[in-house]
Amino acid sequence: MRLSSSVTPPGYVIDSQPGGLASNWAFGWHPGRGGQPRKGFGVERIEGGNVSERQFHAFEGEDLGPEAIIGGEGRLVLDKIPEYFQRFERLILPSRPDTVQNFRKHLDGRPVVVEVGSGRGRLLCEVALSRPDAVCLGLETGLGLCGDALKRAEKKGASNLFMAWGDARRTIPMLVDPGSADAAYLLFPDPWWKKKHASRRHGALTGITIANALRSGGILHLKSDVEPYLHEIVAAFLSTGMYDRLTDDEAVIAAMPLTDREVRLTAAGTPVFAAVLLRRA
Numbered sequence: 321m322r323l324s325s326s327v328t329p330p331g332y333v334i335d336s337q338p339g340g341l342a343s344n345w346a347f348g349w350h351p352g353r354g355g356q357p358r359k360g361f362g363v364e365r366i367e368g369g370n371v372s373e374r375q376f377h378a379f380e381g382e383d384l385g386p387e388a389i390i391g392g393e394g395r396l397v398l399d400k401i402p403e404y405f406q407r408f409e410r411l412i413l414p415s416r417p418d419t420v421q422n423f424r425k426h427l428d429g430r431p432v433v434v435e436v437g438s439g440r441g442r443l444l445c446e447v448a449l450s451r452p453d454a455v456c457l458g459l460e461t462g463l464g465l466c467g468d469a470l471k472r473a474e475k476k477g478a479s480n481l482f483m484a485w486g487d488a489r490r491t492i493p494m495l496v497d498p499g500s501a502d503a504a505y506l507l508f509p510d511p512w513w514k515k516k517h518a519s520r521r522h523g524a525l526t527g528i529t530i531a532n533a534l535r536s537g538g539i540l541h542l543k544s545d546v547e548p549y550l551h552e553i554v555a556a557f558l559s560t561g562m563y564d565r566l567t568d569d570e571a572v573i574a575a576m577p578l579t580d581r582e583v584r585l586t587a588a589g590t591p592v593f594a595a596v597l598l599r600r601a
């Protein structure tokens with residue numbers, strides 16, 4: 321099925337099956353296209369530095385529990401900006417209304433691009449430079465990483481990049497008006513290997529939060545080097561009924577700048593898996 325070009329990149333094919341994964345589900349390479357790995361998405365493993373060798377357990381029920389907000393709700397309360405961070409004009413602290421107002425002033429009706437867990441902001445900087453019409457918003461639980469990303473943006477001249485500190489499941493609804501985001505990225509999320517941390521993984525709550533922010537036809541880019549986690553996230557997001565899966569996603573994925581983690585993975589020859597979802601009308 322093809323969507324009209326008003327909501328989808330022209331010519332892309334989507335899978336509108338509700339819920340589950342199609343049988344031709346493949347990350348990183350498409351068996352139907354000659355079985356060749358995509359450039360930059362090698363399936364060969366090289367010894368060393370390959371965290372994806374660790375076993376990912378798909379916890380369920382009580383072992384998983386409801387999706388947890390990282391650090392708890394109290395984590396959003398940081399009234400006093402630590403001295404080092406006061407220099408960052410584009411840092412948003414949810415408990416500081418002045419920083420939220422500053423963001424809204426710059427927003428001024430422009431489209432938003434969001435990245436959940438943007439780390440040091442390599443990809444978001446590139447996206448911000450290529451989208452001067454948009455405001456690019458990184459959501460990050462690491463305050464130091466917010467600072468690193470803002471420093472990088474300053475150096476690169478990306479004045480449309482903002483960083484919001486805190487769990488994206490709380491900061492997105494605070495900052496992004498429903499349907500105002502053109503695109504979203506969730507790239508190399510922490511797998512939270514241990515059972516005691518597994519409730520922090522991204523599931524339906526993250527999926528709904530991002531879907532509410534996206535406009536109809538807006539694109540969600542997903543990548544991970546932990547294949548079963550990517551499968552889990554995609555299944556949880558599709559189960560919300562708010563997304564369709566793009567099946568001929570190669571061009572979209574190939575056009576993405578690399579994240580810091582992906583640079584390291586690529587250098588180590590570690591395979592990367594990707595998927596693209598579209599916000600349903």
Ligand SMILES: C[S@@+](CC[C@H](N)C(=O)[O-])C[C@H]1O[C@@H](n2cnc3c(N)ncnc32)[C@H](O)[C@@H]1O
Pocket residue numbers: 390436437438439440459460461462465486487488489507508509510579580581582
């Ligand atoms: C493995 S790192 C990947 C960073 C970056 N995307 C990259 O590929 O280089 C995952 C990042 O997500 C952040 N993070 C984890 N859960 C988050 C959440 N619920 N909301 C916002 N950030 C989160 C972590 O602090 C960390 O910086």
